[in-house]
Amino acid sequence: MKKITSTMVAREAGVAQSTVSLVVNNRPRVSEVTRKRVLDAARRLGYVLEPRSGGVLIGVIITGCRAMNSYLAMTITAVKEEVHRRGFRLEIINSDDIELLNERVVAGAISLSNDPELNERWKELKNIPLVRFVSRGSHADNIYTVYPDCRADLRLIFDYLNRMGHRRIGLFLERTVEQERRFLDRTGELFRELLEADGIAAAERLVSFAGSGTLTERLDRLLQEGITALVVMPGDVALRIQGELARRNLRVPEDLSLLSREYSNVSEFMTPPTTTLLPDYPAMAAHALNLIEMFLQRKQPPGDIACPGRLLIRDSVRDLRNQNFTTG
Template sequence: MSTSRCTIREVARAAGVSISTVSLVLNNKGKVSEATRRRVLQAARELGYVPLRAARDLSMQRTGNVGFVLREDHFTRSEPFYTYIFLGTEFEARLHNLYVLLTTIPDDYHKGEHTPRFLRERSVDGLLIAGKVSDAFLDEVRAMKLPAVLIDYEAEGLPAVVIDNQGGARVAVEHLIRQGHQRIAFIGADLQHPSIAHRLEGYRIALGRIGRSMDPALVLIEPEAEPTRATGQLLGQRLLALAERPTAAFCANDALALGVMETLLQNGLRVPDDIALVGFDDVQSAAQAPVPLTSVRVFKEQLGELAMRHLVERMTPDPARRPYARGQHMIVVPCELVVRASSIR
């Protein structure tokens, strides 16, 4: 097996046919007799022919790449949440013969200055955007009229693949209710984030189903803060300071839950005996926490896979397709409750 490239021309000569025929066979197009098809395939295999991407792309007027964009702080945070989503997209990309170009954008995105290179150079056929990103960036994407799919985030006019945040939250809270809890707090942050808003909504609905409404005193939120461990510690303090302490808390994500747990344990409270905790995302460290954390598992690779699959669909031209509106074209991926020590008596 030689290391040098072999061109379609050589395959054609070896098979005794024209270049066009080779192309037709290799792409399963047009009508080619079975005999010729076999001869071509044979020759291609023997010569170890692999079409040159640049040539094919040039001819097909496409790039063969899709971009994967996420905020740098999301990519580098200690929990490989988006990393798994990326791997899911990568896996699906193989099936469609696409390459994924991963790039991060800064938290405080400014158009132009921070525009990903592959957008400037127009060397992607489509775009995946993971997690919350700045509106400035989304505006830019919309203006480019490039097929794009959001993952784990929502925005007007763009299709999205999202977690069933509301359903997951409902199941989590219903679990706490089944464990006999009456006073269940909600711990949250950044209400702008649709996922968090939906999780809060799930909490409300679960309470509603047993005929209760939300007690504002038990809804502890730092609306402007990111949902991090540090914010969780802060909210843990506020939880401790409450006059009438709840017996359980549903946290909008695991980072918050772990922060709360840390504060509680440091202040001598027991989990779950004094306060039961449930998180969301089922990150790696959830299972390894001092008290293993009950959480809602999210199928991250699947999110990526579905997003890529949908993007590919959008990338194949179809003039009859209409633009998206919010709420439409939302692919919702189910999640599942994982019960651990932090919530069972």
């Protein structure tokens, strides 16, 4: 395929080549109208917007009103490190302000936001590729997705807990049923399927979604089901669950085994250190930037990409295999 040059962009935009250079290098001596015309032309042609000083600019979209949690902290860290490794630059943008990307010399964006309206609003942007973490994409609108391989990850968790003698396993999620439908990692649905495949009756009662009561009420319902192990996601919530268990004089793992999603620099310092599922955030970041680069090179991206994680075995799961223990 023919290489796209700044001369071709200038011709498309109806400006001088020097004007294209001014826009790409963020020089102030260009009117907003001309600037937008050049950026639109560059994106239509697939011209990589890279300043002379180097460093393609990648936007990272977050939800502005959302507090920093374990998922956001770990994904931002992974994206930041991968962007730096490739010699790119990074700009964090509120999901409410994505239209600003039309005015930036940005090559593409990665969304860590679960904003359900983001895909629809993205259609208004000018041929900018977007890669979403977890939330569903729309290939026709240049939106792709990288996400944890939830089926493989839950299989890891189940196989480990089963090997340790656990059959009555509960799941505590900090997402509603409605939010679950928007994600590619359908954790609650897949967890229930695994329980049913293991012959567990009324498996739906062992999956607790947000919105079905207070944390205390939801935990009580799971405990009443006779669970011997509880999987809690995300890692932030595991801290609260441990506090609730302590108030009931229940010990981890003696009275209830606990497994969660990794919360870096926190999970390993809980009492006891928590066994966790660590999503491969670095791989997700690398795949996201690969997809953006393929788009800029006018190559067809392969589609959405699932990334399996791994277990970090610590001290929060009790071994029931050699004990005289019956489940409810």
